[in-house]
Amino acid sequence: MATIIDVARLAGVSKTTVSRVINNYPHISADKKKQVLNAMEELGFTPNLSARRLRGQVATTIAVVVPKIVNPFFSYLVDAIEQVGYKNGYQTLICQTNEDKEKELAYLNLLKTKQADGIIMTSIENDWETIKPYIEYGPIVLCNEYVSRVDVPMIRVDQYQGTYVGVKHLIEQGHRKIAYCTGGLFTEFGKDKDRNHGYQRALEEAGIAVNPNWILVDKHTIEDGKLVMRQLLEMKDRPTAVFTGSDEIASGLMMAAKQAGLSVPGDLAILGFDDQPIAEVLEPALSTIRQPIEQMGRKAGEILLAMLEQADLEPAVYELPVELIVRKST
Amino acid sequence: MATIIDVARLAGVSKTTVSRVINNYPHISADKKKQVLNAMEELGFTPNLSARRLRGQVATTIAVVVPKIVNPFFSYLVDAIEQVGYKNGYQTLICQTNEDKEKELAYLNLLKTKQADGIIMTSIENDWETIKPYIEYGPIVLCNEYVSRVDVPMIRVDQYQGTYVGVKHLIEQGHRKIAYCTGGLFTEFGKDKDRNHGYQRALEEAGIAVNPNWILVDKHTIEDGKLVMRQLLEMKDRPTAVFTGSDEIASGLMMAAKQAGLSVPGDLAILGFDDQPIAEVLEPALSTIRQPIEQMGRKAGEILLAMLEQADLEPAVYELPVELIVRKST
DNA sequence: AAACTGATTGAAACTGGTTTCAAAAAAATG
DNA sequence: CATTTTTTTGAAACCAGTTTCAATCAGTTT
Known part of the structure; x- marks a missing residue:
């Protein structure tokens, strides 16, 4: 060379x-x-970028932390971020945690060693108290996942609103027995808490009591959805509608439901979340809560780059709108 | 710090x-x-890794070049590669070309500047003659896409065989009018040429002449699939079966077919390629040619790592098996 | 003509590690 | 006990750039 x-x-x-x-x-x-x-x-x-970095303390690299890149929600997010980065001369390092705390920390260390100028986190595995100290080494932006304190910029949708609107829609369709099946475990704050909150609030307003048997957490994949369906089938008192935390879970649910001879939405209404391509492909087409994934990614990229230009940018919360897309499954 | x-x-x-x-x-x-x-x-x-790299000429980073990360085929590939890398202490840099030649070259430059120790290319935009010189700067492994000359290791499936088996299956189902709808344009060699070859050979053996109207290339997405269906509907002489180059195209095709009131496979049989999760979710479930994506990614990662350990590894071709999965769409 | 200004240029220091080389110390050998 | 070998250690060079600082040069200004 x-x-x-x-x-x-x-x-x-x-x-x-x-x-x-x-x-x-x-x-x-x-x-x-x-x-x-x-x-x-x-x-x-x-x-040689290593030499430039060593002296200049600039990496021209941003890291994106995702739980799993095979999840379309995250691959679309990464896609949008990468585009913004590339346009501005930045490389994108994809960091897959696989929901492993250790791995997440390993990736945060990229900041420390100036291998990445900044990090966009689309999921959080460790406590925020563990992650927060890393902002000393470079800007961190939260995109999708969020925490209660505004130490860093956050790009998010109103998860409470999304869930609330979705569950309310199910209620308006005449359902009173509505299961809730989403990803994260209940945390003290953030995405999952707000979703849970939205679910509870919608039921409450309609004067419906929460049935803890119908609350299923830590579900993510199509496979999980199938399993959940089997669980539901075994119940004596079965829900007539399910609110799911992602289109994948909804897909699995729908497959298993049809296999068991249930009609959707006749016997069981299913509502997704995200509005991924798969939603339209399903039969019946999946009603879902649309998240503006691309916008979120783009915004996160832009904010991070702005912070790199101008270190003293005040962290703020950028809330993007969700939208209920009614198709045929509800 | x-x-x-x-x-x-x-x-x-x-x-x-x-x-x-x-x-x-x-x-x-x-x-x-x-x-x-x-x-x-x-x-x-x-x-500080920049410092280590500068002196040691080691990046502990591998780059994966993909056309689009939102394509599940590639996100699964990246996933598998990333896992191998992480286990061996390597970071994975995701390089999305968006089918842009310039961008591909920009990413190849990572090798030159030792930002990446090696590159796995899952697609090729430029001529091989343009890319080849870069092997001087570090190992390159081709995974999925391939070229005729064995200058670098290649992990591939037998695309010819996959297409041949698929088309033959359609013929065995009684179809004589089989359309062919796949990604790449016809190239002189590589994946697309072999697929095309397999299609022609299967028809030939059954004494069926190729109808050029039924050959549609440069199709990739669900949207493309829908468009193709519209094209097919306008033909006076319509095919009764379509071989597609990916499950996405097949999905789009199926959606549009159903919308137009055609029954699948009654009026139109549809065969996918890849065996992605979506294949099982479709109604009717999609028959498809399964590629061992995870295996391919893992193998590519392992070979690249082996080359980094031992620079003089002789380049070879690793061919993995494809498998016809018959479901309900054919 | 002397003094001043700003543009242009290069030597040397610096970034944070690794590697080479040589020396000192300890252990093993005859 | 002298000699050889092996461990252990640090000074200095090195990787490939960027940045600081000072010098030179041409053009103005007094």
Whole structure:
């Protein structure tokens, strides 16, 4: 690999001058600039980013922490973030935690060692108290997942509202026995708490008591959805509608329901969350709560880049709207 | 951030000794080792990877080039690769080309500047002649996509066989009018050529002439599938079966077919490719050619890592089996 | 013509690690 | 006990850039 010294030698200047050309500093004679450019071209020179980082403390890399990239919700999020990054000359490092606390911390260390300038977290495994100290090493933006304290910018949808609207819709369809089946365990705050809150509130307003048997948490995949359906089938007192935390769970639920001879929405109404491509493909098409995934990713990327330009940006909460999409499954 | 010098000072040794402890070199007194370890702990020291890279020429990073991460085929591939990488202490850099030649080259430059030790390419946008020179800078492994010359290891499935078996299956179901609808444009070699070849061969063996109207290329998404269906509907002479290059295209096709009142497989048989989760969810469940995505990713990761350990590994072709999964759509 | 200004340039220091080299100390050998 | 070998250690060089600082140079201003 050609180094800056090779270029300097070939161009007959010092490496300082070459560095100035690379970084587009003013006050360089057009003459020398051209020589340097030619030399760079001739040698196929690409500056070594490790060296730049070491001195300059700039990584031009952002890291995106996701639980699982195979989950379309997160792959769309990563997609949007990556686009913003690339447009601004940043590389995107994809960090998959697989819901492992250790792994999450390992990825946070990228900040410490300046391998990433900033991190966008789309999920949180550790306590916020564990993660918070890392903001000292570089900007962190939360996107999708959030916490109660505003130590960092958060891009989120109103999960409470989403769930509330969804459950209310089910109630309006005449359902009184509504199961609730979502991802995270109940936490003290954040996404899952708000969802839970929305569910409870909608029931409460309609004067419906919560049946704890119908609350199923820690469900994520299509497979989980199938399992949940089996659980529901075994109940003496079965719900007539299910609010799910993702279109995947809803898909599994629907498959298993149909297999068991139940009609959707006749015997069981199913409501998804996210509005992924799969929602439209299902038969019957899935009613769902649409999250503006792309917008969220883009916003998160933009905020992070803004923070990198301007370190003192005040952290704020950016709330994007959710929307109930009624199709055929409710 | 604490540096190695801070640690050395606190432990009362030279930074050389600290470095030796970090890298687990022999010949260090248990005594000093302990002091260093304590100091590292106390300062929360994490070595700066840029510095290590700069000197050591090791990035402990692998890059994965994909056309689009939102395509589940690629996200599963990335997932498998990332797992192998993480287990071996490597970070995974996700590089999305969006089918842009420039972007692909930008990502190949990661090798040149030692930001990545090696690259796994799951798609190829530029000519192989353009890409090939980069192997000088670090190992490249092709996974999924391939080229005719064996300059680098290739992990692939027998695309010819997959398509051949699939089309033959359709013929065995009594179809004589079989459309072919897949991703890449016809290239001189590689995946798409072999698929095309398998299609032609299967028809030929059954004494069926190819109808060029029924050959549709450059289709990738669900949306593309819907569009194709519209095209098919407008034809006077319509195919009775479609072989598709991905489960997404097949999904779009199926949706539009049902919307148009066609029964699947009665009026139109549809065969997918990949066997993604969506295949099982569709109604009727999609018959498809299963690719061992996870295996492919894992193998690609392992080969790349092996090449990093042992630079002189002879490039070879690793062919994994495809399998016809017959469900309800054919 | 002397003094001042700003543009242009390069030498040297610096980033935070690893590696080389040599020396000192300890252990093993004859 | 002298000699050899092996451990243990640190100083200094090195990786490839960026940044600081000072010097040179040309053009103005007095």
